[in-house]
Amino acid sequence: MIPLQNSLPYDIQMNEVFAAHCPFCGQEHVPLPLKPEDVRDLRDGRRKQAIVFPCCRTRVQFIDADGDYLLADQRLSPRR
Ligand SMILES: [Zn+2]
Numbered sequence: 001m002i003p004l005q006n007s008l009p010y011d012i013q014m015n016e017v018f019a020a021h022c023p024f025c026g027q028e029h030v031p032l033p034l035k036p037e038d039v040r041d042l043r044d045g046r047r048k049q050a051i052v053f054p055c056c057r058t059r060v061q062f063i064d065a066d067g068d069y070l071l072a073d074q075r076l077s078p079r080r
């Protein structure tokens with residue numbers, strides 16, 4: 001089970017991976033520096049993937065994925 005507070009909804013369009021929104025700064029439809037193959041590797045548990053959100057430069061390590069969500073090793077919520 002993926003803990004919801006660690007998960008990020010994503011979408012693949014035109015061979016690019018988008019986050020529905022950035023959990024840290026709130027920007028919508030953020031293109032992630034991930035390829036669909038990277039998401040597949042995450043889903044297969046083949047490897048982990050650290051990325052930096054382009055909108056606010058927040059670094060996140062993804063450790064798993066399913067068909068709708070990327071799972072991070074940290075809670076994804078706005079920094080206060
Ligand atoms: Zn952001």
